[in-house]
Amino acid sequence: MQRRTFLKASCSFCLLAATGSMFSALPALAAAKNKVFKTTLNENNQAEIPLSLFEESTLQFVRIKGTYYDIALHKEEDSTYTALLMKCTHMDNQLTITGEGFRCSQHGSEFDKTGAVTKGPAEIPLTTYPTTVNETSVLITILNNEE
Ligand code: FES
Numbered sequence: 218m219q220r221r222t223f224l225k226a227s228c229s230f231c232l233l234a235a236t237g238s239m240f241s242a243l244p245a246l247a248a249a250k251n252k253v254f255k256t257t258l259n260e261n262n263q264a265e266i267p268l269s270l271f272e273e274s275t276l277q278f279v280r281i282k283g284t285y286y287d288i289a290l291h292k293e294e295d296s297t298y299t300a301l302l303m304k305c306t307h308m309d310n311q312l313t314i315t316g317e318g319f320r321c322s323q324h325g326s327e328f329d330k331t332g333a334v335t336k337g338p339a340e341i342p343l344t345t346y347p348t349t350v351n352e353t354s355v356l357i358t359i360l361n362n363e364e
Contacts, residue, residue, distance in 0.1 A: 239324075253278045253287065264357045268289060268350070276314075279357065286311060288346065288357060289319065291330055300346040302331045307339035319343070327347045 254277055256264050270277050275292040279300075285303040293299060303312040303319065312322040318329040328337035332343030347358045 246284065252264040252276065253280050255280045255282065257282045258359060264288075264359065264360050266355045268355060269355055271355075281359070289314070290348070290355060290357065296350075298350065298355045298357075299331065300348050301328075301330075302344040302346070304340055304344065306334075306341040306343060307337075312343075 219246070227236055234250050252274060254266055254270060256266065257279060264279055264281050266277060266279055271292045277290045277292075279290050280287040281288070286302050288304055289301045289320075289324045291301070299332065304310075305312055305321040305323065305326055307321065307324060307326050310321050312319040312321055312328070314320075315327070318327060318328050318335065321339065324338050325336065326334065326339035328339070329335050332345055334340060334342060346360065349356045349358070
């Protein structure tokens with residue numbers, strides 16, 4: 218096999234291997250990307266998220282206009298909701314979702330779905346926001362709008 222043919226075959230194999238690993242990670246990423254609900258705060262500093270968004274999934278990402286970090290809104294088994302700011306408490310990097318919770322790509326900190334630290338260097342749990350539910354929506358109250 219000539220060097221050029223070998224390199225071409227090797228590159229094709231590497232591309233296929235990389236594509237395969239990308240596709241294995243794709244469902245989680247695609248699901249996360251499709252589940253960003255964009256909204257604004259109302260006069261009471263609350264984001265209103267339709268309950269209908271939780272008919273097919275227990276997790277919804279919320280992006281509030283004018284803020285940098287998304288909020289992960291999780292429906293618990295008892296139909297209460299947990300709102301977590303997707304901001305790493307180590308050095309403020311945006312978090313990504315994993316199968317078990319959230320991970321920071323900067324230095325590897327991990328958090329469970331309640332926001333508790335499961336792996337450092339972060340030592341402080343994620344910021345949570347109070348939630349209430351009415352007939353049609355989950356309301357997330359943003360106490361500190363600096364995020
Ligand atoms: S910024 Fe997240 S672990 Fe350092």
